Amino acid sequence: MDLQQLKYFVEVARQKSFTKASHILxxxxxxxxxxxxxxEDELKVTLLDRSERKIELTDVGRIVYEQALKIIQSVEDVYSSVDELVHMEKGTIHMGLMPSIGVLLFPKILAGFKSKYPQIDIDMVQFSAKQLTRKVKQGEIDLGVTVMPVDTELFEIIPLLSEELVVIVDNEHWLVEKESVHLAELKHESFILLTEDYVLHDVVKRACVQSGFEPKIAFKSSLWDIMGEMVATQVGISIIPRSMVSRFNNENVHAISISYPSIDWEVVLIYKKNKxxxxxxxxxxxxxxxNKP
Structure with a gap:
């Protein structure tokens, strides 16, 4: 057994395809x-089920996969330690963040950091909050900028900012004249939410249930701008971070505070513990x- 075998096996397992793994590797x-x-011959087991079009791990394959990830990470840690000693203040940060957070936070922070550490490169990718935590957990990225809740037993957490969630409605909606609203008052409304891939979807649904009702979902999207347009055309209302309201170049979208319960949108930087x-x-x-806000 050698490291190359394990790396190839892990990539095939991730992609569920020899062809896709071949392109990546x-x-x-x-x-x-x-x-x-x-x-497989060395271990005297079958690691991959090749009987279907999409390759799947066998039971023993899943065990080997988890151990292989740990071995690969340990070897990468050795190289990283040596590289740090040889190349001080150099290196690459593999970081993930949510698209909306990049607009809110990072142009100023990244510019300042690059000015101080010009030889450090930042490899940045964008994912939903749930995808980010998964990528950090699996060691595919070093740092993630995401939103709470996050597993505090698994991740170190650095708070970055907190802001309120607000209701957005069209300009003819009955809420337009109100400065604030109780969430329970919205129980008969149709909601436009982000898809289940996004933490905000869970946050809004949980808050509604805690306020005594299950939200009626009229539309789901992974795009903020589409959500704003749907609200403007009276498909329904939505609940979003206040800072995102300014992204909608539409005069027909109006924001109202939620007076009860107060729902905070907590943005955090995370990295895996003991890594x-x-x-x-x-x-x-x-x-x-x-230098956080």
């Missing part, structure tokens, strides 16, 4: 198949702590 499909078959962090990642954490 830049290695021919037969080479990947041969190495994984050698690994080695490079100099670059630690430097970014310190910079954010000293």
């Amino acid at each position: 830049l290695v021919s499909q037969p080479s990947i198949s041969k190495l994984i078959k050698n690994l 080695y962090l490079s100099f670059a990642a630690r430097a970014f954490i310190k910079y954010v702590q000293a």
Whole structure:
């Protein structure tokens, strides 16, 4: 068993396809198949169920997959430690953030950080909050900028900002004349929500249930702008962070505060507990702590 076998096996398991793994690893499909078959022969087990079009892990394959992730991460930690000693104040940060958060927070923070550490590169990708926590947990990215709630036993959490959620309605809605509203007053309304991939979907549904009703969902989207247009055309109302209201270039969208219950939108920086962090990642954490809004 060697590290290359494990890396190829992990990538095939992630992609559920030899072809996709081949494209990502830049290695021919037969080479990947041969190495994984050698690994199976060595362990005397079948790791991948190849009987269907989409490859799945067997029971023992899932166990080997989890252990392989730990082994690969341990080896990467060794290289990172050595690289840190040889190349101080250099490196790459692999970071994920939600699209909306990039608009709110990061242009100023990133500019300041790059000015202080010009030799540190930031490899940034965008995911939903749920995807981000999964990527950080699996070690695919070093840091994630996401929203609460987050598993505090699994992640270190650095608060960045907190803001209220507000109701947005069209300009002919009965709520327009109100400065604030109790969430329970919205029980007969149709809601426009983000999809289940987003934490805000769960936050809004949970708040509604705690206020005594199950929200009637008229439409779900993964795009903020589409949600704003749907509200403007009277498809329903929505609940979003206040800072996002300014993104809607539509005079027919109006925001109202929620007086009860108060629902905070808490943005945090997370990284996995007990995971080695490079100099670059630690430097970014310190910079954010000293310069957060």
